[in-house]
Amino acid sequence: MDYKAPVEAYTGVVREVAIGKGNKSLKIGGENILPLHFFDQGSNPNPVKFALEVLDMKPEDWPEHAVEPFKDVIANSVSWAKKCQGAGVDAVSLFLMSTDPAVKDAPADKAATLAKEVAEAIAVPLIVYGSGDEKKDVEVLSKVAEVCDGMNLLIGPVLKENYEAVGKAILNHGHTAIAQSPLDINLLKELNVKLSKIFPPDRIVIDPLSSALGYGMEYSFSLIERVKQIGIMTKDSMTMMPIIANLGGECWKTKQAKENKKQGLLWEGVTALSLLLAGANIIVLRHPETLKLIKETIEAR
Amino acid sequence: MVIIGENIHVIAKAVSVAIRERDAKVIRDLAKAQTEAGANYIDLNVGPMKKDTEETMQWLVNTVQEVTDLPLSIDTMNPVAMEAGLKHCKKRPLLNSASGKTDSKQNMLPLAKKYNCAVVVSVMTDKGMPPDADSKIESIMDTVAYANELGIPNEDIWVDPIILPVSTAGEGQRFAVTNLEFIKILEDVLPGVKSTVGLSNVSNGVPEQLRPLLNRTYLMMLGRDGLYSAIADPLDKELMSLAKGEMPKITELIHKAMDKEDIDLSALAQKEIEYVKTARVLMGETLYSDAWLES
Numbered sequence: 001m002d003y004k005a006p007v008e009a010y011t012g013v014v015r016e017v018a019i020g021k022g023n024k025s026l027k028i029g030g031e032n033i034l035p036l037h038f039f040d041q042g043s044n045p046n047p048v049k050f051a052l053e054v055l056d057m058k059p060e061d062w063p064e065h066a067v068e069p070f071k072d073v074i075a076n077s078v079s080w081a082k083k084c085q086g087a088g089v090d091a092v093s094l095f096l097m098s099t100d101p102a103v104k105d106a107p108a109d110k111a112a113t114l115a116k117e118v119a120e121a122i123a124v125p126l127i128v129y130g131s132g133d134e135k136k137d138v139e140v141l142s143k144v145a146e147v148c149d150g151m152n153l154l155i156g157p158v159l160k161e162n163y164e165a166v167g168k169a170i171l172n173h174g175h176t177a178i179a180q181s182p183l184d185i186n187l188l189k190e191l192n193v194k195l196s197k198i199f200p201p202d203r204i205v206i207d208p209l210s211s212a213l214g215y216g217m218e219y220s221f222s223l224i225e226r227v228k229q230i231g232i233m234t235k236d237s238m239t240m241m242p243i244i245a246n247l248g249g250e251c252w253k254t255k256q257a258k259e260n261k262k263q264g265l266l267w268e269g270v271t272a273l274s275l276l277l278a279g280a281n282i283i284v285l286r287h288p289e290t291l292k293l294i295k296e297t298i299e300a301r
Numbered sequence: 302m303v304i305i306g307e308n309i310h311v312i313a314k315a316v317s318v319a320i321r322e323r324d325a326k327v328i329r330d331l332a333k334a335q336t337e338a339g340a341n342y343i344d345l346n347v348g349p350m351k352k353d354t355e356e357t358m359q360w361l362v363n364t365v366q367e368v369t370d371l372p373l374s375i376d377t378m379n380p381v382a383m384e385a386g387l388k389h390c391k392k393r394p395l396l397n398s399a400s401g402k403t404d405s406k407q408n409m410l411p412l413a414k415k416y417n418c419a420v421v422v423s424v425m426t427d428k429g430m431p432p433d434a435d436s437k438i439e440s441i442m443d444t445v446a447y448a449n450e451l452g453i454p455n456e457d458i459w460v461d462p463i464i465l466p467v468s469t470a471g472e473g474q475r476f477a478v479t480n481l482e483f484i485k486i487l488e489d490v491l492p493g494v495k496s497t498v499g500l501s502n503v504s505n506g507v508p509e510q511l512r513p514l515l516n517r518t519y520l521m522m523l524g525r526d527g528l529y530s531a532i533a534d535p536l537d538k539e540l541m542s543l544a545k546g547e548m549p550k551i552t553e554l555i556h557k558a559m560d561k562e563d564i565d566l567s568a569l570a571q572k573e574i575e576y577v578k579t580a581r582v583l584m585g586e587t588l589y590s591d592a593w594l595e596s
Contacts, residue, residue: 186590187591188590189588197595230588234586234588236588
């Protein structure tokens with residue numbers, strides 16, 4: 001008797017979210033199968049995308065081997081972002097670290113002007129992360145949204161504590177939001193439910209927090225996996241958003257990554273590959289050689 | 302449904318202060334209110350009660366018995382406090398609780414025999430909490446067999462599958478479903494044993510104003526599957542009406558949600574919608590979030 005492998009057809013579809021405008025536009029999500037389940041009925045129209053980090057200030061605690069690829073441009077975010085393009089990125093992720101009250105408390109308008117300069121200087125879409133300070137980010141991210149009006153940047157983190165104010169600014173100026181919650185699927189859903197009341201769900205990207213290998217990566221893995229399962233298999237509308245895995249910073253602050261370059265690349269690479277297998281749609285890395293390594297792995301070169 | 306009134310418990314600051322300072326009025330008022338609200342037992346959750354155990358338990362039991370004729374449920378993990386409470390009870394009390402842990406089997410269960418009272422036995426073992434319905438059944442069968450050997454008949458054993466907060470990421474919802482299964486098969490595997498749950502734990506960690514809805518819905522769901530009793534809040538009027546079968550329409554909707562029937566929410570009143578959504582969360586159909594009523 002012929003054996004016929006069972007084929008699953010799920011009813012949920014991850015929303016396809018576009019970031020950037022015009023010829024800088026990029027689509028993420030849109031899949032109606034679980035990660036790599038190409039044997040099931042359905043497809044993943046937008047394979048995983050990659051971004052590299054750019055900081056708005058000279059990094060203070062990066063090991064020499066992480067600074068090395070950008071050492072000639074590290075003091076200038078615009079040149080740094082341009083240089084990332086040489087590594088074949090799909091997007092650039094600008095981190096407004098200097099606005100953190102605990103770092104330099106740099107003013108919002110300065111950060112917003114920089115975001116615009118970077119966005120205009122590159123040929124790929126821009127992701128902008130605030131410092132994560134829930135109060136200061138209201139000011140900073142609102143200003144970024146306003147100054148970059150209509151450019152459809154991917155802006156976050158939008159948190160439970162500030163989603164109303166930040167969400168409104170992102171929406172009014174035509175951008176896309178990163179909804180971030182602290183490694184908990186119930187809180188993740190709650191934020192999406194609340195944000196969706198004032199913000200279109202097809203312009204939300206989930207940041208579940210991505211921990212590094214050896215520092216809780218398995219929590220991020222199961223969480224991302226579960227978000228996908230609940231969205232695609234049980235069609236929960238509030239988890240059917242694409243996922244951003246912002247893991248570069250987490251990986252490079254580990255002792256192991258700081259110790260030597262090879263270990264750092266592998267640490268970041270294994271974390272990225274794992275979260276990609278769990279279902280992440282866009283991954284933010286720090287080192288261009290990690291990006292190369294991952295792309296080679298995916299293409300089985 | 303037998304309701305064991307939960308309101309005298311030391312986690313409530315007013316109660317722990319009242320016990321420490323021998324403020325009889327606070328305790329009497331709580332006992333009276335629960336009696337008038339229709340509770341069938343009054344639970345005295347005294348915690349570990351390590352200090353002045355004998356004297357405190359005597360005072361507490363007598364204080365409550367001054368204002369109510371209801372039987373008491375003595376709720377402590379400390380066998381010394383348990384015995385001190387049991388021996389002053391006028392009505393046949395409930396020992397709350399023993400478990401499958403060696404220590405509990407050796408020190409608590411014999412007290413149930415000695416004082417000829419009913420006993421709550423949880424599924425907990427030395428290895429911790431059994432993870433699914435089958436292993437809960439396995440654990441409870443062992444403990445019930447042990448109790449039977451001591452001379453405690455099935456009719457005096459109230460089995461507690463242990464409820465976890467539904468808001469605990471992932472596991473809470475799975476446990477809610479597991480416990481429904483457990484209650485359903487219990488009567489088949491251990492004929493004659495009764496069942497009980499610490500109901501309010503299902504809503505632990507949930508915003509205060511939303512807790513009663515989870516408690517009420519889950520009580521009705523467990524009740525449909527044969528739950529005999531619950532340690533719950535008798536001062537929640539709606540919970541008591543539901544338990545007494547005074548809200549048939551809501552009960553029917555909860556049952557429909559349990560059967561995964563299609564329900565046209567647009568034809569329902571707000572309150573009915575809330576019950577349906579809550580039942581779906583407890584069935585594991587919808588992923589829990591604190592905003593479960595809003596989506």
